[in-house]
Amino acid sequence: MEKRFKLNLRDFQLKQNGEPILNNEGKPVTYQVKASIGNILFAPRLQLSTRDVIRNDAIARKVESAENEVLLTEGEAKIIKEAFEVFVGFGRLDLELINRVESMPEVDVKVKEK
Numbered sequence: 001m002e003k004r005f006k007l008n009l010r011d012f013q014l015k016q017n018g019e020p021i022l023n024n025e026g027k028p029v030t031y032q033v034k035a036s037i038g039n040i041l042f043a044p045r046l047q048l049s050t051r052d053v054i055r056n057d058a059i060a061r062k063v064e065s066a067e068n069e070v071l072l073t074e075g076e077a078k079i080i081k082e083a084f085e086v087f088v089g090f091g092r093l094d095l096e097l098i099n100r101v102e103s104m105p106e107v108d109v110k111v112k113e114k
Contacts, residue, residue, distance in 0.1 A: 002111050005077035005104040009033050010068050014093050021093075034064050036097055037080065043087045055079070077104055 013028045014021040020028040038060040042048065048056065059076050072080070084101050 001108040003074055004071040004107050004109045005074065006107050007063070007070050007072060007077070007080075007104050008068070008100050009037075009063065009066055009070055012096055016093075031093070031097065033097060033100075034066075036094075037063050037101075040083050040087050041080065043083065045086050045088055046083060056083075071107065071109060072104070 011030045011033050014031050023029050041056040041060050042053070046052070046056075056079065059072075059079060062072075062076070063070055080101060084098065090098060
């Protein structure tokens with residue numbers, strides 16, 4: 001068994017004071033979870049080296065290609081958490097995503113033998 005971390009990637013509707021936030025057309029605004037994680041992995045404040053960009057790109061592609069959730073290795077989860085710690089510019093509407101990243105449940109995964 002190997003340890004993995006499960007990250008919920010489902011988009012969610014933004015709310016303020018319990019009420020949905022609406023766009024100019026009167027439709028609820030949706031928080032784009034996968035795109036947000038991908039963007040944070042490349043935030044300028046991370047000062048990524050060439051190798052870091054390649055590594056983070058692989059993680060971003062894994063997140064973006066997953067459906068509703070993704071299983072991350074301990075190293076991948078650590079990189080995402082570290083990027084969230086360094087990123088500056090979060091607001092109250094980002095709390096749901098921040099909580100998801102900070103509280104990723106650990107799951108045991110049976111690894112197939114080659």
